[in-house]
Amino acid sequence: MNQVKLILEDGTELEGESFGAYTSAAGEVVFSTAMTGYPENLTDPSFAGQILVLTYPMVGNYGVPGEELYESISRIFESDKVHVAGLVVNYYSQEHSHWHAAKSLGDWLKEYNIPGICGVDTRLLTKKLREKGALLGKIVAEEDIPMHDPNLENLVAQVSPAGVQHYGHGQHKIVLVDCGTKTNIIRCFLERDVELIRVPWDYDFTQLDYDGLFLSNGPGDPKMCQATIKHLQKALQQDKPIFGICLGSQLMGLAAGGDTFKLKYGHRSHNQPVKRTGTQRSYITSQNHGFAVDPKTLPSEWTMLFENLNDGTCEGIQHQTKPFFSTQFHPEAAGGPQDTEFLFDDFLKAVAAYKAAQ
Ligand SMILES: NC(=O)CC[C@H](N)C(=O)O
Structure with missing residues (x-):
C-alpha cells in the first residue's frame, strides 16, 4: 500500500496508507460514530465536499453490495455515486465477506476516484475535531493540493x-x-x-x-x-x-x-x-x-x-x-x-x- 498523509488546517499531520484511489483530495473533515452503514453514508449527497472519518475501528469487512434498481432508483444506495471527498479509517479490512457483497470498499472508492486513508488514529483525530470543531483538511498522495472550504460553494x-x-x-x-x-x-x-x-x-x-x-x-x-x-x-x-x-x-x-x-x-x-x-x-x-x-x-x-x-x-x-x-x-x-x-x-x-x- 502507498503512504499518504492527512493534513489538517491546524497543522496536524497524520501518516497512513492509501486505499481506494491513490490521489489527493481536500474538504471539510467531519466524523461519524455510526458502527455500520458506509455504503449508505458514502452515497448520501449531504456528504459532498466532506472528508469523512469513521470512528468505528474496523471498516470494509462487509464489502459493498451490488446495485439493484427499484422504480428506476437504487434499491441499495442513497444516490448514484460516492459523494464524500475522502474517507479516513483506522483499520481497513482488505478482505470482506457478506452474502450481498459484490466488491471491496477500496475498489468501490477507486471507481469514483475517491481516496481513502487507513492506519490513522481516528480517536485522536475525533478528539481534535470535538475540541476545535470541524476543520478543513486534505488527503495528500503524490501531489500536494490547497485546502478547500466546501461550505463557500453552492x-x-x-x-x-x-x-x-x-x-x-x-x-x-x-x-x-x-x-x-x-x-x-x-x-x-x-x-x-x-x-x-x-x-x-x-x-x-x-x-x-x-x-x-x-x-x-x-x-x-x-x-x-x-x-x-x-x-x-x-x-x-x-x-x-x-x-x-x-x-x-x-x-x-x-x-x-x-x-x-x-x-x-x-x-x-x-x-x-x-x-x-x-x-x-x-x-x-x-x-x-x-x-x-x-x-x-x-x-x-x-x-x-x-x-x-x-x-x-x-x-x-x-x-x-x-x-x-x-x-x-x-x-x-x-x-x-x-x-x-x-x-x-x-x-x-x-x-x-x-x-x-x-
Ligand atoms: N443531511 C443534511 O441534509 C445536512 C444539511 C446541512 N448540509 C448540514 O450539514 O447541516
Missing part, C-alpha cells in the same frame, strides 16, 4: 438533478424538492400512497398542481439555497402540508424568518436521542448535519418540535396552526434506526386531511 446546485422526474401512481401528489435527496426518502414515499414529482432545488414548484410539499436533505450551508427559500416562502403563505428533512428543516426555518448556525462539529451517527417537545417521549435517530436552526430566532407561530437530548439543539420545527413540520434528523434512516419513519405517515395524514377539507 453544493446543492452540484448534486441536485437537472430535470423533473415522476414516480409512482398513488393518490397523493407530492412535490419533492431535491436538494440532494437520499433515495430512501423516495422509497419511503413510494411505499405509501403517493405520486412523486421530483424537482431540482431552484425549480418554481409553486406553479405545479400538488397536494403536499417535501424538502429534502442536502449538502453545505442552507443559506446557499436562496432560490428554494424564495419558492418555499410562497408555499408557506398557503395551507398545503409541508415536511422537511435535515437541510429541508433548515430551509423551512430560514423561509419562516428564522436563522441557522454552524454547529461546532455536527451530529453524525445512528444513535442520536431526541425528545418530542411537550412529551416525555424520546426516539433514537439517524443524523448527519453540521448546521442547525436557532429556535430563538423563529417567529412566534413556529415552535421547536424535537430537541436533541445530548446538546439541546433544535431537531425539528412545527407551525402552530398550519400542517408544516420538519426534522433535523433522518426519519428515513438508511443507515440507522427506523423508529421515526411514522413521520411520513403523519405527513400523508395531514395531506389527506387537507384534501378532505377542500
Whole structure:
C-alpha cells in the first residue's frame, strides 16, 4: 500500500496508507460514530465536499453490495455515486465477506476516484475535531493540493438533478424538492400512497398542481439555497402540508424568518436521542448535519418540535396552526434506526386531511 498523509488546517499531520484511489483530495473533515452503514453514508449527497472519518475501528469487512434498481432508483444506495471527498479509517479490512457483497470498499472508492486513508488514529483525530470543531483538511498522495472550504460553494446546485422526474401512481401528489435527496426518502414515499414529482432545488414548484410539499436533505450551508427559500416562502403563505428533512428543516426555518448556525462539529451517527417537545417521549435517530436552526430566532407561530437530548439543539420545527413540520434528523434512516419513519405517515395524514377539507 502507498503512504499518504492527512493534513489538517491546524497543522496536524497524520501518516497512513492509501486505499481506494491513490490521489489527493481536500474538504471539510467531519466524523461519524455510526458502527455500520458506509455504503449508505458514502452515497448520501449531504456528504459532498466532506472528508469523512469513521470512528468505528474496523471498516470494509462487509464489502459493498451490488446495485439493484427499484422504480428506476437504487434499491441499495442513497444516490448514484460516492459523494464524500475522502474517507479516513483506522483499520481497513482488505478482505470482506457478506452474502450481498459484490466488491471491496477500496475498489468501490477507486471507481469514483475517491481516496481513502487507513492506519490513522481516528480517536485522536475525533478528539481534535470535538475540541476545535470541524476543520478543513486534505488527503495528500503524490501531489500536494490547497485546502478547500466546501461550505463557500453552492453544493446543492452540484448534486441536485437537472430535470423533473415522476414516480409512482398513488393518490397523493407530492412535490419533492431535491436538494440532494437520499433515495430512501423516495422509497419511503413510494411505499405509501403517493405520486412523486421530483424537482431540482431552484425549480418554481409553486406553479405545479400538488397536494403536499417535501424538502429534502442536502449538502453545505442552507443559506446557499436562496432560490428554494424564495419558492418555499410562497408555499408557506398557503395551507398545503409541508415536511422537511435535515437541510429541508433548515430551509423551512430560514423561509419562516428564522436563522441557522454552524454547529461546532455536527451530529453524525445512528444513535442520536431526541425528545418530542411537550412529551416525555424520546426516539433514537439517524443524523448527519453540521448546521442547525436557532429556535430563538423563529417567529412566534413556529415552535421547536424535537430537541436533541445530548446538546439541546433544535431537531425539528412545527407551525402552530398550519400542517408544516420538519426534522433535523433522518426519519428515513438508511443507515440507522427506523423508529421515526411514522413521520411520513403523519405527513400523508395531514395531506389527506387537507384534501378532505377542500
Ligand atoms: N443531511 C443534511 O441534509 C445536512 C444539511 C446541512 N448540509 C448540514 O450539514 O447541516
